[in-house]
Amino acid sequence: MTVSARIRLMIAVAVAAVTATLAAQSVSDAPDLDVYGRIREEGLKRSQVMAIASELIDGIGPRLTGSPNLARAVAWSQGRLRRIGLSDVRPDSWGVFGVGWRQRNAWLRMVEPDMAPFIVHAAPWSPATRGPVTADVIAVRGFKSELEFETHRGKLRDKIVLLGRAVGLPEAFPIDKPLSDRLDEVRLAELAKPETVATNEPNAEQMFEGIEFLERSCRLLAAEGVRAVLIPSGNNTRGGASGGTIYVDNNAVCGLRSYEEAHAIPLPFGIVSIEHYGRMKRLLDQGVHVRVELNLDTEVTGKNVEAVNVLADLPGADPARHEIVMAMAHLDSWASGTGATDDGAGVAIIMEAMRILRAIEVRPRRTIRLALFTGEEQGALGSLS
Numbered sequence: 001m002t003v004s005a006r007i008r009l010m011i012a013v014a015v016a017a018v019t020a021t022l023a024a025q026s027v028s029d030a031p032d033l034d035v036y037g038r039i040r041e042e043g044l045k046r047s048q049v050m051a052i053a054s055e056l057i058d059g060i061g062p063r064l065t066g067s068p069n070l071a072r073a074v075a076w077s078q079g080r081l082r083r084i085g086l087s088d089v090r091p092d093s094w095g096v097f098g099v100g101w102r103q104r105n106a107w108l109r110m111v112e113p114d115m116a117p118f119i120v121h122a123a124p125w126s127p128a129t130r131g132p133v134t135a136d137v138i139a140v141r142g143f144k145s146e147l148e149f150e151t152h153r154g155k156l157r158d159k160i161v162l163l164g165r166a167v168g169l170p171e172a173f174p175i176d177k178p179l180s181d182r183l184d185e186v187r188l189a190e191l192a193k194p195e196t197v198a199t200n201e202p203n204a205e206q207m208f209e210g211i212e213f214l215e216r217s218c219r220l221l222a223a224e225g226v227r228a229v230l231i232p233s234g235n236n237t238r239g240g241a242s243g244g245t246i247y248v249d250n251n252a253v254c255g256l257r258s259y260e261e262a263h264a265i266p267l268p269f270g271i272v273s274i275e276h277y278g279r280m281k282r283l284l285d286q287g288v289h290v291r292v293e294l295n296l297d298t299e300v301t302g303k304n305v306e307a308v309n310v311l312a313d314l315p316g317a318d319p320a321r322h323e324i325v326m327a328m329a330h331l332d333s334w335a336s337g338t339g340a341t342d343d344g345a346g347v348a349i350i351m352e353a354m355r356i357l358r359a360i361e362v363r364p365r366r367t368i369r370l371a372l373f374t375g376e377e378q379g380a381l382g383s384l385s
Contacts, residue, residue: 038360048355052080053348057340063333064124065375066100066259066305073331074310077372080351081312085358086370091308094385097375098259100302101125103335105295108230108270112291113283118276120230121248122296123269124335125258129296133268135160135227137280137290144213149220157225160292162280164232215255215263222266228294230270232277246273248336259378261303268296271336309373309382314357316367325368327353330376330383347372 056073063070074091081089101124108120111134122128139162143149183191221229233247248271257263272280283290310331329346333339354370375381 035360035362039356042356042359043352046359047352049348049352052351053340053344055080056347057338057344061338062335063331063339064101064335065307065332065378065381066097066302067102067335068100068301069102070332070374074308074374077310077331077347077351078312081310081354081370084351084355086312086354087315089310089312092311093306093308094375094382095307096304097307097381098257098303098305099125099261099264099300100305101259101298102301103296103298105297106270108272108276108292108294110280110290110292113288116276116279118292119246119273120270120276120294120296121246121336122298123231123248123253123265123271126253126265126269126296126298127267128298129228129268129294132293132295133160133227134291134293137162137230137284137292139164139281139284140221143217144210146216146220149217153224155224156221158227160294161221161226161229162277162284163221163229164281211255214252218254218269219266226267228268228270228296230272230277230280230294233271233273246271246336248334256379268294270294270296307375307382309371309385311372312354312370314354314364314368314370316365317363318365321366323366325364325366326371327368328371328373328383330374331372332374332377332382334377343376 055076060069060073060076063073078089078091103122106120106122108118110116110118136159138156138159140152140156142164143152218229231253252258253269253271254265255263258265280290280292327350329350330343331347333342333344338344350370354368357364357368371383373380373382376383
C-alpha cells in the first residue's frame with residue numbers, strides 16, 4: 001500500500017468513526033462538513049501515520065505471539081496511545097499462551113558439490129542446532145502414515161532431511177485474462193445458491209487426524225536420529241510460495257500447538273527458499289551427493305507466557321449512550337518478516353485515526369474503543385477471548 005493510499009484509508013477510518021459518534025448529530029442530521037474538513041486537514045498536513053508504522057515495523061520488527069518482540073510492541077503501543085491522549089490505556093490478559101521463543105540467527109550453505117549460501121529461517125518454536133551442523137542431505141517424500149515411513153527406518157541417522165510434503169513443484173500461473181471482472185445477474189444468482197461441498201474435500205475429523213499425524217511424523221524423524229529437517233518455504237499444496245521469498249508460517253510444521261511444551265517440536269526445523277530447496281532436490285534426484293552446513297540459533301525466552309491485548313478509549317460524551325464503536329487490528333505477526341501489511345498497516349491506520357480525532361478535539365457521543373489483538377496468527381486467540 002502506498003503512503004498516499006494509507007493516508008486516505010486512515011482519513012476514511014477517522015471519518016467513519018466520527019459519522020457514527022459525533023455528539024452534535026442525530027441520525028437525521030446533515031453531515032458536519034466542518035469536522036470532516038478538519039479531519040482531512042489534520043490527516044493530510046500533519047500526518048504521523050508513517051512515523052507510527054516505522055516505529056512498529058522497522059524499529060520492533062517481527063512480533064511472534066509470546067516473543068520478546070511482541071512484548072516490546074505491547075509496551076510501545078501503550079506508550080504511543082497515552083501520548084495520543086486516549087483514556088484507560090491498558091493491557092487486557094486473555095490467559096497463558098505458552099512458550100516464548102525467538103530466532104537469534106540462522107544460516108545455511110551447501111558445501112558439496114558446490115559452495116553456495118542458501119536462504120533459511122528457523123521454523124517458529126524450532127529448537128536450536130547444537131552450533132553449526134555439517135551433514136549429508138537425504139530427501140524424504142512426505143508421508144501420511146507410519147507404514148509409508150517404514151522404508152526410511154535405519155537410513156536417516158545423522159542426516160539432514162529434505163522433507164517434501166507438497167504434492168509437486170510450485171506452479172506458475174499465466175495471466176491470460178483480466179484479474180477482476182464484474183459479476184452479472186446470472187453469476188450473482190449462482191453465488192447465492194447453497195454451497196455444495198465437494199466429495200473429495202476432507203472433513204473436520206480427517207483434518208484433525210492429519211494435524212495429529214503431522215506431530216507424530218516429527219517424532220518419528222527425531223527417533224531416527226535426524227540432525228535437522230529442511231522444508232520448502234510456503235509448503236502449500238503447489239509446492240510453496242515464490243522464488244527467494246521466505247514464507248514462514250505461524251506454527252504449523254509439527255502440528256498447530258508447537259508453542260505448548262507438551263507439543264514442542266522435537267528436532268531443529270529450517271525453512272528454505274523455494275529456489276534453494278529446489279536446487280538441492282534436483283541434485284539429489286540426479287544421484288549427486290549433497291552436503292550442507294546449517295546453524296539455527298534459537299532460544300526459549302519464557303514458559304507459560306501470559307498473553308495480552310491492548311485496549312484504549314476515546315470516551316463518549318453522552319452518558320445515555322452505552323454503545324461502543326470498535327476500531328481493531330492485530331499486533332502480532334509471523335516470525336520471518338516485519339509484519340508490515342499483516343497487520344502493521346492496520347495498527348498504524350487506527351492509531352493515526354484516533355490521534356486525528358484527539359488532535360481536533362472531537363467529542364463523540366459513543367465511546368470509541370481501540371483494540372490491538374494478539375495471538376491472531378495462531379487462530380485469532382486474542383480476539384476470541
